[in-house]
Amino acid sequence: MAKDVESLALCLRALLSENMHRLDATVPPLPFREEVYASSRRLRIGYYESDNLTQPSPSMTRAVRLTSKLLQDAGHQLIPFSVPRIEYAFIHLFTGGLYADGGATLLEKLKGDIVDPSMQGLVSQLCLPDPVKRFLAGILRFTEPLTSQLLEELRGVGTPKKLWEQHTAVEEYQQEFIAKWRSLDLDVLLAPALGPAFYIGYPAKAARSSFYLALYNLLNFPAGVVPVTTVTPQDEEELAFYRGYYGDGSDKNFQEAVSGSVGLPVTVQCIALPWEEELCLRFMKEVETLVKDQGGPK
Incomplete structure (x- = not known):
């Protein structure tokens, strides 16, 4: 969506304005909270390396571990988190x-x-x-x-x-997720982002893996991805031993989809609660800055 986090913040500043509300009544008249985006307060960050539905590729796991260490070294608190009832x-x-x-x-x-x-x-x-x-x-x-x-x-x-019941079940799950988040007193959540890029023709064959990202569409949480590293030859070697959690066609297709990807960028996912877009961007900016200070994704 943008080349850097600041460009995303600029876009949101333009969208969250009184003028935009006058042009389109469906845009909420909520101004961009500059104080949240610019804050330097240390964060309580939940994190997980796997959603326990699709085994992450070696590069996905390494990306989360790398980012967790950078954040911890910068003074933030990292708290393990697990996604409830993922299946x-x-x-x-x-x-x-x-x-x-x-x-x-x-x-x-x-x-x-x-x-x-x-x-x-x-x-x-x-x-x-x-x-x-x-x-x-x-x-x-x-x-x-x-x-x-x-x-x-x-x-x-x-x-x-049954459709109404399905909609209600989604709302109940959202509240369950938020309750777990609140019980750990988290500000934001760090998670793997699906990657690296798939070979052409594979996205539909390994669609289950897309739930790393689609989960937050389901929950309606603000989320963004930030590149933190690239696939290494060691990642590729470890991928040869990939088995997945179910050992079915989707697991096999995911392994094939991300093979031969040395040098491709790998991202992590930064997530906040509903109506906390500025905090999500602030977290993304923090990750982006820490990675750049280390010489950029490599």
């Missing part, structure tokens, strides 16, 4: 919400158009009759249980009442 969030809340209508809207938008080959597998699954989806989910329950549950979610929620 539930990914399967039922994210996937279930995304395809609540069984994919009907997506298929309607794609009708008569050329489907990118990387999306063809998903489109083919969505086009299956409901009894076939149910039958395949039953078979896969014994060999790839996670895939089986995802296929069940592609069937849609079924009724308006």
Whole structure:
């Protein structure tokens, strides 16, 4: 979105203004809190190296460890954090919400158009009759249980009442996440960002790994990524021993998607609570500055 954090802050200053609210009534009349962005207060930072859904690539893990050490050496407090009920969030809340209508809207938008080959597998699954989806989910329950549950979610929620229940479940999970955050008295959260960049054609094959980022879309938390390092030959050597947490097709595809990436940039994710965009940017700026002081991503 921008070449540096300051450019993002400049954009937000322009958006969060009285003039912008007059032009577009849906923009909240909340001014950019310069004092939060410019603060030098030491932070209590939660962190995790894995979401326990997709095993991170070696470079992702190293990026978080590197950043954690830089932050700790700068005087910030680092507190271990674990994402609550990650499978539930990914399967039922994210996937279930995304395809609540069984994919009907997506298929309607794609009708008569050329489907990118990387999306063809998903489109083919969505086009299956409901009894076939149910039958395949039953078979896969014994060999790839996670895939089986995802296929069940592609069937849609079924009724308006179930849709409301799904929306409520998302709100309840958001409150659960915030409660855990508050119990640790955190200011911000440091997490892996999906990376490095995938080979062409692999994003749809290893879509589960995208939940490292999509989790915070689901929660509606402000989040941004900052480059902190690049993939090293040692990262590439360690990747050869990658197995994943489920040992299924998605894990195998993720390993292939990030292989041969020596020299590519690797980022970390900086997250804050809702309505704390300035604090999120301040945290991103802190990470960016500390990395630059070390000579930049390398």
